Every structure is written in C-alpha cells, then in structure tokens.
Amino acid sequence: MGLFDKLAGWLGLKKKEVNVLCLGLDNSGKTTIINQLKPSNAQAQDIVPTIGFSIEKFKTSSLSFTVFDMSGQGRYRNLWEHYYKEGQAIIFVIDSGDKLRMVVAKEELDTLLNHPDIKHRRIPLLFFANKMDLRDALSAVKVSQLLCLENIKDKPWHICASDAVKGEGLLEGVDWLQDQIRAMKT
Amino acid sequence: MIKKFDKKDEESGSGSNPFQHLEKSAVLQEARIFNETPINPRRCLHILTKIIYLLNQGEHFGTTEATEAFFAMTRLFQSNDQTLRRMCYLTIKEMANISEDVIIVTSSLTKDMTGKEDVYRGPAIRALCRITDTTMLQAIERYMKQAIVDKVPSVSSSALVSSLHMVKMSFDVVKRWVNEAQEAASSDNIMVQYHALGLLYHLRKNDRLAVTKMLNKFTKSGLKSPFAYCMMIRIASKLLEETEGGHDSPLFDFIESCLRNKHEMVVYEAASAIVHMPNCTARELAPAVSVLQLFCSSPKAALRYAAVRTLNKVAMKHPSAVTACNLDLENLITDSNRSIATLAITTLLKTGSESSVDRLMKQISSFVSEISDEFKVVVVQAISALCQKYPRKHSVMMNFLSNMLRDDGGFEYKRAIVDCIISIIEENPESKETGLAHLCEFIEDCEHTVLATKILHLLGKEGPRTPTPSKYIRFIFNRVVLESEAVRAAAVSALAKFGAQNDDLLPSVLVLMQRCMMDSDDEVRDRATFYMNVLQQKQKALNAAYIFNGLSVSVLGLEKSLHQYTLEPSEKPFDMKTVPLATAPITEHKTEIAPVATSKLPEKLAPSRQDIYQEQLSAIPEFQGLGPLFKSSEPVQLTEAETEYVVRCIKHTFANHMIFQFDCTNTLNDQLLQKVLVQMEPSESYEVLHYVPAANLPYSQPGSCYSLVRLPEDDPTAVSCTFSCTMKYLVRDCDPNTGEPDDDGYDDEYVLEDLEVTVADHIQKVLKPNFAAAWDEVGDECEKEETFALATVRTLDEAVNNIVSFLGMQPCERSDKVPENKNSHVLFLAGVFRGGHDVLVRARLALADGVTIQVTVRSTDDNVVDVILASVG
Numbered sequence A: 001m002g003l004f005d006k007l008a009g010w011l012g013l014k015k016k017e018v019n020v021l022c023l024g025l026d027n028s029g030k031t032t033i034i035n036q037l038k039p040s041n042a043q044a045q046d047i048v049p050t051i052g053f054s055i056e057k058f059k060t061s062s063l064s065f066t067v068f069d070m071s072g073q074g075r076y077r078n079l080w081e082h083y084y085k086e087g088q089a090i091i092f093v094i095d096s097g098d099k100l101r102m103v104v105a106k107e108e109l110d111t112l113l114n115h116p117d118i119k120h121r122r123i124p125l126l127f128f129a130n131k132m133d134l135r136d137a138l139s140a141v142k143v144s145q146l147l148c149l150e151n152i153k154d155k156p157w158h159i160c161a162s163d164a165v166k167g168e169g170l171l172e173g174v175d176w177l178q179d180q181i182r183a184m185k186t
Numbered sequence B: 001m002i003k004k005f006d007k008k009d010e011e012s013g014s015g016s017n018p019f020q021h022l023e024k025s026a027v028l029q030e031a032r033i034f035n036e037t038p039i040n041p042r043r044c045l046h047i048l049t050k051i052i053y054l055l056n057q058g059e060h061f062g063t064t065e066a067t068e069a070f071f072a073m074t075r076l077f078q079s080n081d082q083t084l085r086r087m088c089y090l091t092i093k094e095m096a097n098i099s100e101d102v103i104i105v106t107s108s109l110t111k112d113m114t115g116k117e118d119v120y121r122g123p124a125i126r127a128l129c130r131i132t133d134t135t136m137l138q139a140i141e142r143y144m145k146q147a148i149v150d151k152v153p154s155v156s157s158s159a160l161v162s163s164l165h166m167v168k169m170s171f172d173v174v175k176r177w178v179n180e181a182q183e184a185a186s187s188d189n190i191m192v193q194y195h196a197l198g199l200l201y202h203l204r205k206n207d208r209l210a211v212t213k214m215l216n217k218f219t220k221s222g223l224k225s226p227f228a229y230c231m232m233i234r235i236a237s238k239l240l241e242e243t244e245g246g247h248d249s250p251l252f253d254f255i256e257s258c259l260r261n262k263h264e265m266v267v268y269e270a271a272s273a274i275v276h277m278p279n280c281t282a283r284e285l286a287p288a289v290s291v292l293q294l295f296c297s298s299p300k301a302a303l304r305y306a307a308v309r310t311l312n313k314v315a316m317k318h319p320s321a322v323t324a325c326n327l328d329l330e331n332l333i334t335d336s337n338r339s340i341a342t343l344a345i346t347t348l349l350k351t352g353s354e355s356s357v358d359r360l361m362k363q364i365s366s367f368v369s370e371i372s373d374e375f376k377v378v379v380v381q382a383i384s385a386l387c388q389k390y391p392r393k394h395s396v397m398m399n400f401l402s403n404m405l406r407d408d409g410g411f412e413y414k415r416a417i418v419d420c421i422i423s424i425i426e427e428n429p430e431s432k433e434t435g436l437a438h439l440c441e442f443i444e445d446c447e448h449t450v451l452a453t454k455i456l457h458l459l460g461k462e463g464p465r466t467p468t469p470s471k472y473i474r475f476i477f478n479r480v481v482l483e484s485e486a487v488r489a490a491a492v493s494a495l496a497k498f499g500a501q502n503d504d505l506l507p508s509v510l511v512l513m514q515r516c517m518m519d520s521d522d523e524v525r526d527r528a529t530f531y532m533n534v535l536q537q538k539q540k541a542l543n544a545a546y547i548f549n550g551l552s553v554s555v556l557g558l559e560k561s562l563h564q565y566t567l568e569p570s571e572k573p574f575d576m577k578t579v580p581l582a583t584a585p586i587t588e589h590k591t592e593i594a595p596v597a598t599s600k601l602p603e604k605l606a607p608s609r610q611d612i613y614q615e616q617l618s619a620i621p622e623f624q625g626l627g628p629l630f631k632s633s634e635p636v637q638l639t640e641a642e643t644e645y646v647v648r649c650i651k652h653t654f655a656n657h658m659i660f661q662f663d664c665t666n667t668l669n670d671q672l673l674q675k676v677l678v679q680m681e682p683s684e685s686y687e688v689l690h691y692v693p694a695a696n697l698p699y700s701q702p703g704s705c706y707s708l709v710r711l712p713e714d715d716p717t718a719v720s721c722t723f724s725c726t727m728k729y730l731v732r733d734c735d736p737n738t739g740e741p742d743d744d745g746y747d748d749e750y751v752l753e754d755l756e757v758t759v760a761d762h763i764q765k766v767l768k769p770n771f772a773a774a775w776d777e778v779g780d781e782c783e784k785e786e787t788f789a790l791a792t793v794r795t796l797d798e799a800v801n802n803i804v805s806f807l808g809m810q811p812c813e814r815s816d817k818v819p820e821n822k823n824s825h826v827l828f829l830a831g832v833f834r835g836g837h838d839v840l841v842r843a844r845l846a847l848a849d850g851v852t853i854q855v856t857v858r859s860t861d862d863n864v865v866d867v868i869l870a871s872v873g
C-alpha cells in the first residue's frame, strides 16, 4: 500500500476492500443481483449469460466490494475453485422458482463447502432465494430446508428472499454481509 | 518502456538485456503475487513481461503450470491500471493455445470490448478472438457485428482483422458479417477501409465472379485508402492471371489508371504489377517502366530501392524495357545505400552488353566485401545468368567467383557460389578443370558438410574423366583423414569412381581403400569394404552397376518393400525388381534465369509425388495385387479450362495394368454429382476391368474416380492406344446457397477429350551419371539400329526435344543440350521399361535437309528394343 492509501485508510477516507465470490447455478440471477448493487451510472442495460467470469465492483457505507461473478453453467462450475482462495465471503444465489434443479444447487453447495480451500475457513455465506416474485416461488424457509442450511455449523450464514429485477431484498442481505465482515476484521 | 520500472533487475542482469538469465520456474513462482490483494500493478506488469519474454524465447510451458499461471493472471482484471490490463490481453493471446479453459476470460473481455474505455476495446477484441472457437463464436457474434461498424477506427479495425483470422476456422459464421464489412468499407478511415476490403476479399476469394463484382463496385465508387488501392491492384492482377484475361480487360485499365494515382505507394504497386505480367507488349510496358525510372532518381531511398529491385527482377524478361533505364541505373551504382547499388549493378549486368561486363565486375569487386550475404547472393545470381548469356566470359566470372569463395560468408552465400561454379562447369567443358581446381581448394577448408559432400560427388563424377585424374586423389583423400563421417563417406565413394575408371590408378586406390576400411565410422567402413570387393573383381559391368550408376530405386519404396519382406520371410531372396523406381528429382536441366536461386537442397525423406500416389492407390481394395507402381504420368487435361466440369487424368502404369485416375471438379454451384465414373472405350485390345466411381462430387470440391485396365499380354509391342472417354453420373440439383440437394436426381453424361497412351507411359526415366559405363554393362546382345529422316524438323534442338519428350526417357551426360553452330550431335537416353528391363538409346543426329537420325537401342530384353524402334518409326 502506498503512503497515500495508508493515510487515507487511517483517516477513514478509503474504504476497506473485500473480495466476494458470487456463485450459484446458471440463470439464478447472479449477474442481475450484482448489477443492481452497482451505482446506477455503471449498471449494464441488458444482462447476458456470463461466460467464464466477470469482475464487478460496488460500495456500501463502509466497505468496497470486488465481486467475482462466476458463470453458473455446468461446464464452468469446476472452474470456480480457482478463485476460492480469494473469497473473503460468498454470495450463493438460488432461483427459488426452479424446484427441479434445487438438488443440483444443493450438490454444488455441498461440493463447495467440502472444498479444502473453503472447508476450514470461517467465511460468511449469504444466500439469496432469488426470483421471489415468481408465482410458484419457494419461500426462503423452504429453500433453506431443501439445501439443509441448518447443517452449516462452522460458518455464519444468512438467507433472504430477493427480487433482483426490482432490487428488493438485496440491501438486507448486503447489510448483513457488511456487518459480518466488519465483525471478523476487528 | 517496461525496463524503466525495474532498475535493479537491469543492473544485476549482465549486458543490456535484463531478461537474459530468466528461469521459468522462478518466474512462475513470482507469478503467485497475482493472487495477493491489493494488486501491485507495477510488479505484476513486470512479471507478465517476463512470462511473455520466456514464451517468445520458445520456452516450453507444461499445461498444468501454464493453466495455473493463466488463472492467476485472470485476477488482475480487478485492477484498473491501463498498462496492466493491456499486458493481460497480450498474455491471453500468447497463452491461448497452451493453457486450458482460457474461455474463462470471455465475459471479462466482452465487457471490455463493449465498455466505455476506448483503449481497451480494440485489444480486447483481438484477445477475445484468439480464445474463441467456432462453438463459442455464436455467443459473441452480436458484439463482433457491432464492433465492425463501430465509429472508433481502432475498434472497427481490430474487429475486421480478427474476423479475417476467424475466416480460416469459422468461415460460415464470419460470412454472415458481410453486410457490416461492406459498411466498414465505406469508412472515412483509411485503415478501416483497407481492413474491410481485406475481409470482403477473403470471404469471396473462392468465387471468382463475386471477386470481379466487388472489384467493379470499388473501382467505380473509388476508395480513399491507398492501402486498399494496393490490395485491389494485387487482386486485379491475380484475377487477370487466373482468367488469362487480355490486356483489353477493364481490370488492366484499372491497374493502368493507378499509375496516375496521387499516392506513390499505389503508383509503385501498379507499375510493379504491370511489369510482372506475362506477355505485356512494349507499349503497355512503357508507362510502367517510366514510373520506375522516375523513382530511380527519387530522393527517397525506399522508392529508389523498390524501383531498382523491381527492374532487377524483370531484367531478363523485359531486357529492352530495362535498358531504357540504363542511365538512371548507372547513377545508382554509386548510391550510398549499398543494397541499391548492388541491385543496380546486377541489373545492368543482366541486361548489359558483353563489353560492359568487365567494367561492372570491377565496380562490384570494389564493395562486395561491404554488402550483406543476402545481396552477395544477388550478385552471384547475376553472374550465373550472365554466364549463360555470354559463355565466353566464363573465365572472368570463374575468377571472380573463386575470389568470393575465399571470402567469409554464410552457408546460403557459399552454396550459391558453388552451384554457380558447378553450372558453369556443366555448360562449358573447357572450364571444367579450372572450376574443379577452385572447388578442390574450397573443400580444403569448408565447414559446410552439405557443400563438401556435394563437391566430392562432383569430383567423383567428373574427375576420373579429365586428362590428369591423379591430381584430385590427394584432395579427396585429405578429406578421409580430416573430416566428419558424412564427408569421409562421400570421399570414399568418390575415390572408388577413380579406381573404377582408371586402370593405372586402381592399385593406389585399393591401398587407400584398405586404409578406409579401418575407419571408426560404420558407414565409411561399409562403403570402403563394399567398393574394395567390387573393384577387386575388375569387371566393367560390376563397376557400372555398383560404382558409377548406383541404385535408381525410390528410397521410401525400398524401405517399405524391405519392411514387407521382413514381415513375411520367405526362401526366395529379396527381389530388387519389386521396388518402385525413383522418380526424377534428377538434375533436369532448367532454363531458368537464375539456376542458383532455384536449386534448393533436396529434402531427404520427403516422399515423391509417385510415393504418394502409390500410397493412395494401394488403399483402394480393387487395386490390390498389381505390384509396385511403375510410373505416374503428368496430368492430362480432358476438358477446356472454363467448362462446367473440369477433368484431368493421371495415368498410372503397373507391370501388367494401368490405372487411370480422373480428378474431377464440379464448377456448378447448383448441382451435386453422384456415382461419377469415366467410361473408357479402347481402340486396341486393352481391357477395362473395373470402374471405381467417386461417390459424391459437390460444388468446387475435387474428387477422383478410377478405371483399371489390363494391358494386352499376348502382344507386348502394343504400347499405344487411344481411349474415348465419357463421364457418367447422377445429377441432383441443389440450392446454390445452402448446398441442400433435391431428393431425387437424373442420369447424365458428358463427353471428354480422347486419352492417349503412348510408349512414354511404359518407360520410367533413370539417370545414368556415367552413360558409357551403363552402355557397356547392358552390352550389345539385343542391340538394334535403324536410321530415320525427319523432313519437317529444321534444327537439331527441335529434333532432340522431340525424341526426348516422345520416348519419355532421361537424357544423360547433358546431351539434351546441343552446342551452338554444330550440325551433328549425339543424344544419350536412359530408362527402364515396364517389367524392369533397362533400356538405353543412343541417337546420332545430323543436320542436312531436315534431320537424319541413327537410333541405336540396347536393352536386356529383345521385345523392348523392338517396341522402341517400332514406335520411333
């Protein structure tokens, strides 16, 4: 860190930076969520399926987030692990209307939690039960049951229902994440 | 640019290159800092530079380590440092083919290419296209189309050039971008316009009509970019050449009009295109030459260079046009740019009169030591051309060449000189001894194995037949003592030839051979032992077969036959007759302007054309058991050039059969031909056994069908036959755009031109380096002689050419060249007749009223002698 950066940090001008991984099956709404969180002048007009990954940045009141928005398509999922070491937090997005693939989402989540780069780290996990606006969407409670979230004992986690298109429920989640990270760091 | 960041590294490195002693493993270790947050752009940049440096030095990266480094690099996209980001693009391009899963950066790159930062957009496109394959291309197609018509020139150019690269891989996808490319072609930016033209051309270049239309359109509407004009000139002259279009064509008018363009680049391109065209009249040439002449006195060195280089290239083709520039060329002799001076002098040498040779040669000698090897080769080529033109000047030239040979210089340069001396020796028998002496001196201190063995081979061939052969022995034997294995082996072979030819040298050669038998190298020892045993027999026939003329089989064929033999061992000894003959990479005399430039090293194990045919034919089940392929003819055209179907035939001769291979091309884009075969009706008792049709013949994709014919067994002299040929096939009409054929079709046929089989199809050329020895070896048991008169032939040259091409045999001892002002000549021809019989022809020609020829034929088989005489008569 350059002297100016240090000074700025000390004076509280510069926000603490955190790296977050955004994971989940394809079409669950990851890119849409991240896009919503960005300042409105930096938001993309149309969201296209992600190929590989894309790095996005946004700020909250006290933190500066760098998000690795990963592609959720089957053939790219095994590439997630390249970035596990980076992540100081994970946002895991579930399409709560996609009941059929709920088991697939659970499988991917289990693989993630058992990965050596994740397993023994106490990093916060934020779940979005996204697309809550869909008529047959499952509730956040139902989703957390299906994913057996209660079994996660060694990491702080939180789930909230969201509608990424309208931007509902997102801030609640991000506030929780911010608190967790600040609690960890200090 | 990067260097200034890291002064310390630079100081610790030796010399001026800070990257000299990089270790791959250490660099990859350092690359771990890519994973650290926050990112330090300065250090990361430096490490990326090191990685790219190593890659460009040819350092091998394993897939795992490359992939690891690549993924670490992807994290650098977090940083907004511009230089770092652009270095990432470069790294992506370099690693695209060595790392796995490079598509991981696709979204990151599409984001940059569509983003607000213009400096990222072009490079991101170029990187993206490197990591994208045909399946992924669809996903970015929309962005590519937008980028092609983007208003920022660097973005548009990048997209166009990347598309051009993608054409090779995904023609069908890129084809859909034609409209966007068309729009870019009307851009105001000269580079965008040029790149757009390039893409449009490459999308259409297989469709001559479309290219013509495109040219028409652009020549009418006019383009801004001089680069685009240069390209149009090239396309136009290529079209003219392919269509053999006359000079009244609008294409020629276009090129000519470019001589008046306001950009020098375009003017030069047009002039160069015109002077390179075949058959230009003096009038058409004149304006182009005067442009070049004008450039010769330009203050810009690049223009002078371009002009004189072009004049140099066409000097032999258009001597009179080039002489018109003599005065300007003379001025350039003293040009301070040595490359220009060299080209000027050598051009003058090529076109100058015999009297100016001495003066020009003196001029060259004054600075030959100052010019680079590349230009020295140009000088040697000029000398070589000059020797052909003024044979009387060979002593001046030889002198000059021998001096050059003593100078320092690289392999290419030395080879050019050696080749030139050899060709002078071959053209001028009286220069032989001087030439050989120079070459002997050269091999005393020659670091190039290839040249030393080549010269030793020549000494073995020519030395024994000079008045004092003994003087070469010392030079050759010195090689046995001093040189590497390959040279020693060549020296042993050369020595053997002296022993075989000269009885009085034989005893001393045997003594030397004895010493060679103790050589430390297997090959040298084997050769010495072999020659020793042959020489000790003192039999002319043995010497001829095993020392002078050697084996004439195809090396690849021999390897295969031997392998086959070892797989199925039998009581019978291996039969050399089952091995296909070598086909002529043999020193055929070329009448090219610069023989030096064309004589490339023979690539040792590249299969010959015939080896390839042998392989292809033996893969067809119907053609099993025919024995080795004896001869494949040159292709014979059976249709006119611009017809619906283009068919050519290659005649393959076997011991008792012939296979006719018809290479067919369907030039109609609305037809698919199926079950294509060529039906043949022979005029003699040749029997068609089998047709192997071509299953499918889609538009513009060549396909082959075959006919198998049995040669008449009862009459071995029936060597010629005429076949009438008809192509038969099923037509299925199809959609020209999609190539989708209709469900049903109809039978149709197409009459082709007649196909002739002649005596030449039954004889394979074989070069006998020592014809006299071969003549004795075959002997006069079956010799026959007859005299013919050719009333219509006017010159000996013409008669010689007729006989050679009619019999299809190999001229030996360069006897196909008739010396000037002679009225008699002897021609020696050698070959092998189908079935493996050697056949030799000696033709004595005399010029009187027409030409009288006395033909003497020797062979190991009576029938063959009769066949030859019957077909000549």
Ligand SMILES: Nc1nc2c(ncn2[C@@H]2O[C@H](COP(=O)(O)OP(=O)(O)O)[C@@H](O)[C@H]2O)c(=O)[nH]1
Pocket (backbone or CB within 6 Å): A024, A025, A026, A027, A028, A029, A030, A031, A032, A033, A047, A048, A049, A050, A072, A093, A130, A131, A132, A133, A134, A162, A163, A164, A165, A166
């Ligand atoms: N109805 C609804 N659609 C959403 C919501 N979030 C995302 N989508 C849509 O889901 C599709 C996939 O979104 P995307 O962000 O690309 O998913 P990703 O593959 O996880 O990045 C897009 O068409 C979005 O518009 C949501 O909360 N409600």
Ligand SMILES: [Mg+2]
Pocket (backbone or CB within 6 Å): A030, A031, A032, A048, A049, A050, A069, A070, A071, A072
């Ligand atoms: Mg996405």
